[in-house]
Amino acid sequence: MSHKKEKEQLIETIGLAIEEQLNLSPLASRIYALLILSSYDGLTFEEIREVIQASKSSTSVNVNVLSQLNYVTFYTKPGDRKRYFKLAKYSSLISLEAYHNTINKEMDMVGRINSYNKKYFPEKFINEESLGHIFQEYLVEKEQLVARTIDKMRHFRESEK
Template sequence: MSKEETKNKLIEEFGVHFESEYDLPPLAARIFANLVITEEEGLTFEDCINKRGASKSSISTSLNLLLQMDFVKYFTKSGDRKRYFKVAEKNTFFIKKLNRSLKKLERESEMLRKITAYNEQYRPEKHEENKTKITVYGSCIANMTKDLKTTIAELKRQQQQD
């Protein structure tokens, strides 16, 4: 398989992943994947049109969505009126992704706490029946939360050093 074929396959795989992971529309996911994979300093609007083969309005809508979500940013080059799009700062992107995961875990932990308290008070037999499973699951959530917080702190430290 040629480099270009491998690259296109990887862009498609990443696109599918970004669609499901971030609830992105297919075109926005593919543009983002292109920006992750590109060896260029950034892609212009025209580059995105050429690489994706979509209409100007579709590309524009997708790029605006990615900008609003802080997945990408743009820059200009001196003497060039074009905007160049690239993935937002890597550490910032990863920190935001991990923070989203952390918030999900914190909501899950809170719901687990409420369900446990309800069952303990109003359905003691159900509480006893599920006590071991809930303890193991709660421990898993706590460990994942701790790991995410540690990783986020480390990424922030690295970001400050850069």
């Protein structure tokens, strides 16, 4: 498989995951995925358009959304009028914090389901109580792991010059 084809497939796969996890548009998700797979130097607007194969206006709108959400930043080079887009320093941390928030919402939802079943369907709750607790324990452990990872990432980013 060629490098280009492999990159296209990976952008699509990562883009779908980002779209679902961060609730971004399909195009913004694929631009974000492209920048994840790009060098520290970033890409010009035209390079992004060329790979993503989107119109100027669609690309511009989605790059601006990513920039406003602090997932993407840009810089210019002396003597070069082009803007180079790359991942913002804290983009992975922001993404993980968004994921952490979804875990907390899921924990709340499972707690409400268990409470509802306990109140209105006590037989069902008694028969499935251990399943509900197993899932709640899983979510608690997942939330704690993500919280520790966020702390490590924040410490790493803050220690950078």
